[in-house]
Amino acid sequence: MAIIGYARVSTVDQDPQLQLDALTAAGAIRVFTDHGVSGSKADRPQLAACLDHLRSGDTLTVWKLDRLGRDTRHVLDVISDLTSRGVTFASVTEGLHTDGPMGRAMLTIMAAFAQLERDTMLERTRAGLAAAAKNGRYGGRPPKIAAADVVRAQELQRKGLTADDIAKLLSVSRATVYRHLRSAASAEAPLQS
Structure with a gap:
């Protein structure tokens, strides 16, 4: 029975040290880290390696729920798979743990809010780009030639x-x-x- 950590940063220039420190303090004996990978992607090499490494009795621990994923369905599928394999899940920041029905219920709610936050952020980004385009401003690099x-x-x-x-x-x-x-x-x- 071991605590195994998973950390993720969305861009390669971000530093996962805060997550690593929190996971070590939570008792993680090993931490798998994805660098420069969006939480909306289901295909993450270190997450796959982490899930493969876990055994019955282990606990997968993350610093924050959105590090596991931003899509509610994906997060719940991962948790369901872990539960069927006898692996529990914990999130340090939210204090979530799937070792009981209340923990699993709270996890479902938190996963839904993580997706809502992501969807809202995307909506604001699209609205901002549309407003900028309406005013003649466009993103991206300036043209090489006039x-x-x-x-x-x-x-x-x-x-x-x-x-x-x-x-x-x-x-x-x-x-x-x-x-x-x-x-x-x-x-x-x-x-x-």
């Missing part, structure tokens, strides 16, 4: 210059020239009815 340079590239192409020559004149890559010329050609193409 609209005037695209027009110049089109003129140079009509004069017979190669993409390599145009790229050298504009100080960009040949791929950038091709991409912008193709995009400009698509925008100018008449609509087919």
Whole structure:
């Protein structure tokens, strides 16, 4: 009977140390950690290894429920699988433990709230992007070349210059020239009815 920990950070530049310290303090003798993996993904290499490692009598412990997953169905499926194998589950921050009916009920409620939080965050992000687009602002990288340079590239192409020559004149890559010329050609193409 062992306490096995699972930690996850969503981006590779995040530090899981807070989780690792909490799991060690909770008695975890081994911790599996996924780096740069979203909680919405069911396919997480270290989670799979952790679940494979667990044996009857063990307790899977996480720092916070959303580290196990953000999708209610996925979290409950994992917990159901663990329970059928004789493995209990615990969450340090929420104080949840599946060793009784009240713990399992609270877990279901907490998993639903974790998904609600994720869904709300996605909704706010989409609304923010839509509002920015309405005001003429778009995310992503700025274009490598300005609209005037695209027009110049089109003129140079009509004069017979190669993409390599145009790229050298504009100080960009040949791929950038091709991409912008193709995009400009698509925008100018008449609509087919």
